[in-house]
Amino acid sequence: MFGKIALIGIGLIGxxxxxxxxxxxxxxxxxxxxxxxxxxxxxxxxELGTSYTVSALEAVKDxxxxxxxxxxxxxxAVAEQIAPALKKGAILTDVxxxxxxxxxxxxxxxxxxxxFIPGHPLAGTEKSGPDAGFEGLFTGRWxxxxxxxxxxxxxxxxxxAFWEALGSRCDEMxxxxxxxxLAIVSHLPHIIAYNIVGTADDLETVTESEVIxxxxxxxRDFTRLAASDPTMWRDVCLHNRDAILExxxxxxxxxxxxxxxxxWGEGDKLFDLFTRTRAIRRSIVQAGxxxxxxxFGRHGAPKKD
Amino acid sequence: MFGKIALIGIGLIGxxxxxxxxxxxxxxxxxxxxxxxxxxxxxxxxELGTSYTVSALEAVKDxxxxxxxxxxxxxxAVAEQIAPALKKGAILTDVxxxxxxxxxxxxxxxxxxxxFIPGHPLAGTEKSGPDAGFEGLFTGRWxxxxxxxxxxxxxxxxxxAFWEALGSRCDEMxxxxxxxxLAIVSHLPHIIAYNIVGTADDLETVTESEVIxxxxxxxRDFTRLAASDPTMWRDVCLHNRDAILExxxxxxxxxxxxxxxxxWGEGDKLFDLFTRTRAIRRSIVQAGxxxxxxxFGRHGAPKKD
Numbered sequence: 001m002f003g004k005i006a007l008i009g010i011g012l013i014g015x016x017x018x019x020x021x022x023x024x025x026x027x028x029x030x031x032x033x034x035x036x037x038x039x040x041x042x043x044x045x046x047e048l049g050t051s052y053t054v055s056a057l058e059a060v061k062d063x064x065x066x067x068x069x070x071x072x073x074x075x076x077a078v079a080e081q082i083a084p085a086l087k088k089g090a091i092l093t094d095v096x097x098x099x100x101x102x103x104x105x106x107x108x109x110x111x112x113x114x115x116f117i118p119g120h121p122l123a124g125t126e127k128s129g130p131d132a133g134f135e136g137l138f139t140g141r142w143x144x145x146x147x148x149x150x151x152x153x154x155x156x157x158x159x160x161a162f163w164e165a166l167g168s169r170c171d172e173m174x175x176x177x178x179x180x181x182l183a184i185v186s187h188l189p190h191i192i193a194y195n196i197v198g199t200a201d202d203l204e205t206v207t208e209s210e211v212i213x214x215x216x217x218x219x220r221d222f223t224r225l226a227a228s229d230p231t232m233w234r235d236v237c238l239h240n241r242d243a244i245l246e247x248x249x250x251x252x253x254x255x256x257x258x259x260x261x262x263x264w265g266e267g268d269k270l271f272d273l274f275t276r277t278r279a280i281r282r283s284i285v286q287a288g289x290x291x292x293x294x295x296f297g298r299h300g301a302p303k304k305d
Numbered sequence: 306m307f308g309k310i311a312l313i314g315i316g317l318i319g320x321x322x323x324x325x326x327x328x329x330x331x332x333x334x335x336x337x338x339x340x341x342x343x344x345x346x347x348x349x350x351x352e353l354g355t356s357y358t359v360s361a362l363e364a365v366k367d368x369x370x371x372x373x374x375x376x377x378x379x380x381x382a383v384a385e386q387i388a389p390a391l392k393k394g395a396i397l398t399d400v401x402x403x404x405x406x407x408x409x410x411x412x413x414x415x416x417x418x419x420x421f422i423p424g425h426p427l428a429g430t431e432k433s434g435p436d437a438g439f440e441g442l443f444t445g446r447w448x449x450x451x452x453x454x455x456x457x458x459x460x461x462x463x464x465x466a467f468w469e470a471l472g473s474r475c476d477e478m479x480x481x482x483x484x485x486x487l488a489i490v491s492h493l494p495h496i497i498a499y500n501i502v503g504t505a506d507d508l509e510t511v512t513e514s515e516v517i518x519x520x521x522x523x524x525r526d527f528t529r530l531a532a533s534d535p536t537m538w539r540d541v542c543l544h545n546r547d548a549i550l551e552x553x554x555x556x557x558x559x560x561x562x563x564x565x566x567x568x569w570g571e572g573d574k575l576f577d578l579f580t581r582t583r584a585i586r587r588s589i590v591q592a593g594x595x596x597x598x599x600x601f602g603r604h605g606a607p608k609k610d
Contacts, residue, residue, distance in 0.1 A: 073572075122522040125599030126586070132599070142519060181511050181519060184504075189523035192501055195563055196494065197582040199556045206486050212588050214447060214486060217427040218494035220595045221526055227586035230579035237567045237575050248564050251504045252557065258500055259553050262542045267378075270542050274535035277502040281431070281532035283517050290525045294430030294437070296601040 001162060004029040006063035008056050008078055010043045011229070012124055013095050014069035015133030018048035020166045023135050033059035043130050061085045065093070065162065068106075072096040073235035076105030088113040091155050095121055097182060097232070099146040099175035101239035107148070115155035118146045120178065121168060122186075128229040139167030140288075146175040183243035187236055188251060191244065193225035194233070221296075306467060309334040311368035313361050313383055315348045316534070317429055318400045319374035320438030323353035325471045328440050338364035348435050366390045370398070370467065373411075377401040378540035381410030393418040396460050400426055402487060402537070404451040404480035406544035412453070420460035423451045425483065426473060427491075433534040444472030445593075451480040488548035492541055493556060496549065498530035499538070 005027040007014045014032075021027055032049035033056045034040050044052045053059050060066050060082045068078050075096060086092060092114055096102040099118050110116040123141040125132065143163040147156055160170045173181070200211045200219065211219065237244060261269040285292050310332040312319045319337075326332055337354035338361045339345050349357045358364050365371050365387045373383050380401060391397060397419055401407040404423050415421040428446040430437065448468040452461055465475045478486070505516045505524065516524065542549060566574040590597050 122519055124522075127599050141521065177510075181515050182522065184508060184511055185516055185519045185524040186522035188504075189501065189527055191563065191567075192497060192560075193523075193526075194579055194582050195560050196497055196556060197585055198578050199493075199552070199559045200489050201581060201585060202555070202559070203489060205482075206489050208585075208588075210486050211490055212585070212592050212594060214427055214490045215589050215592075215594045216446065217429075217487065217491035218498075218530055219490040220589055221498075221530055222494055223582070223586040223589055223595070224601060225523055225526055226579075226582035228579075228583075230576050230583065233579050234572050234575040238570055238572055241567055241570075244567060245564065247504070248560070248567075250507070251501060252560065252564075254504045254507070255497075255500050255553070255557065258496065259550065259557075262496075262546055262549060262553075265543055265546075267539050267543055270539040271535050273503050274499055274531075274533075274538050276506060277499050277528070277531035278533075278535065280502050280506060280513075280517070281528040283513075284520050284525055284528055287517050287520075289517060289520045290528070291603050294432050296529060296603065298596050298601065 002027040002064040006059045006066045009069035012132040015130040016137035019135045031059045068094040071235040079106035079109040083109040098240040099178045126227040143168040188247045193222040197226040307332040307369040311364045314374035317437040320435040321442035324440045336364045373399040376540040384411035384414040388414040403545040404483045431532040448473040493552045498527040502531040
């Protein structure tokens with residue numbers, strides 16, 4: 001599909017792409033670059049590519065497809081670094097969770113003749129690093145492109161075909177809308193999860209060991225998101241600020257309403273909300289976006305002391 | 306283990322107890338009672354007990370163990386109803402998620418010579434009703450007793466042995482502490498989950514179909530708790546009000562701090578929190594309280610359009 005692919009960044013996403021590209025034979029050469037010599041060494045041990053370098057500039061030379069998979073706050077620096085070596089006609093894309101910010105950071109450095117197409121595969125787990133990636137991570141998951149006004153249709157079609165080869169379903173939207181959608185379906189849930197786990201950790205009257213011991217009664221569902229990569233999520237918060245602040249304001253307003261209903265014993269208001277939310281779960285399961293098994297199917301899992 | 310067990314209420318918890326009692330042969334007779342004739346009929350179709358009646362009073366006659374499994378708001382009414390027929394020496398227990406309120410509601414009606422031992426099995430799923438129960442629901446899960454000052458040690462030992470036979474691990478604490486612990490590990494997470502799903506449902510700029518379609522990027526983790534039984538959770542909110550309001554106040558304070566850090570671009574504060582919470586997830590997995598598989602092991606699940 002491509003002569004040479006350059007992967008800048010080799011964490012969960014980058015290494016999953018590398019594994020799929022290798023398994024499916026989508027490129028002759030796969031050059032992997034990351035700033036950390038240790039991580040690069042690990043990528044080499046895992047045989048994720050065909051060549052390895054700590055120099056992103058070096059990595060993108062002659063590449064037909066360059067995929068930047070770094071925390072969104074580093075996008076601009078990477079673009080500046082690689083720009084001089086990008087080949088005319090190459091496709092440059094990213095996998096960042098925020099799009100307006102990435103476009104603002106990278107666009108100024110993209111040379112004429114290089115097709116910059118921002119992208120975001122909605123896939124991942126709470127693990128991070130090159131060892132966390134796996135073949136098939138993108139199967140059945142959405143990949144959203146936010147093409148720029150002058151995006152070349154053929155380049156977009158080629159990039160789309162690449163992600164489809166990885167098993168993704170593809171969508172397009174404008175960057176601002178992407179950032180709003182992701183603020184509610186992904187960023188707010190992560191921030192809330194981080195926050196509640198932090199609140200529990202700070203209690204004086206309930207010990208941490210009690211929180212852990214009894215976590216299966218609800219709390220543990222939040223801990224998965226709250227175990228996500230801190231650097232990635234710090235950057236998401238800083239780079240989708242406006243949309244996140246809007247969602248947080250709405251969430252807090254709604255929570256104040258709920259809190260008031262609890263204080264004043266307004267059971268009907270509570271019952272109405274609790275009924276409405278049940279329907280959404282059903283829709284998500286019907287849409288094949290979550291497993292139907294109660295308790296995420298965790299009941300079959302072995303229990304230890 | 307018991308001659309006759311009476312189960313008042315036959316939802317997820319009651320019907321799971323019934324299934325285990327039957328499978329393990331823990332009682333000669335199991336009488337099932339619930340107010341709804343339809344639900345009672347369903348319990349009979351499922352052959353969950355040995356006799357069935359809509360009269361709770363009738364059900365508890367000659368019972369050696371009476372387990373009340375109703376929404377906590379109904380505990381007082383049930384206690385009042387069954388009190389005249391409770392056998393001297395019988396054990397009366399419940400499974401409610403709040404304990405101080407249940408004790409306040411039920412205690413006044415408990416006749417002399419009946420052993421009232423409040424209990425709370427920390428088990429369940431987001432499903433409800435007699436069909437949602439299953440054998441083994443309590444295996445490896447905690448059951449917390451909040452004995453009263455005059456609780457008979459032999460009766461407590463017998464009840465404990467019963468829950469252990471169902472596979473539970475047992476703990477004891479005072480009712481007020483139970484309510485605080487559960488407020489953070491269970492009640493707050495459910496309320497927050499209900500709230501965020503409600504917030505998403507109310508957006509004008511992001512459609513419900515977008516929320517559903519892209520839910521796998523975080524949001525769906527919250528929808529499981531938000532699909533829990535509305536009546537049960539309305540009652541929990543109303544009957545553990547003080548502890549819940551305290552936890553909500555702490556949560557909101559922490560969220561305001563986080564929101565401020567996002568607004569002012571204080572990445573270090575975000576990074577610190579996001580790092581701290583990751584350690585808690587690790588402890589929960591190490592304690593055997595959650596599966597170690599990334600993404601709750603959902604990646605193996607089939608994906609549909």
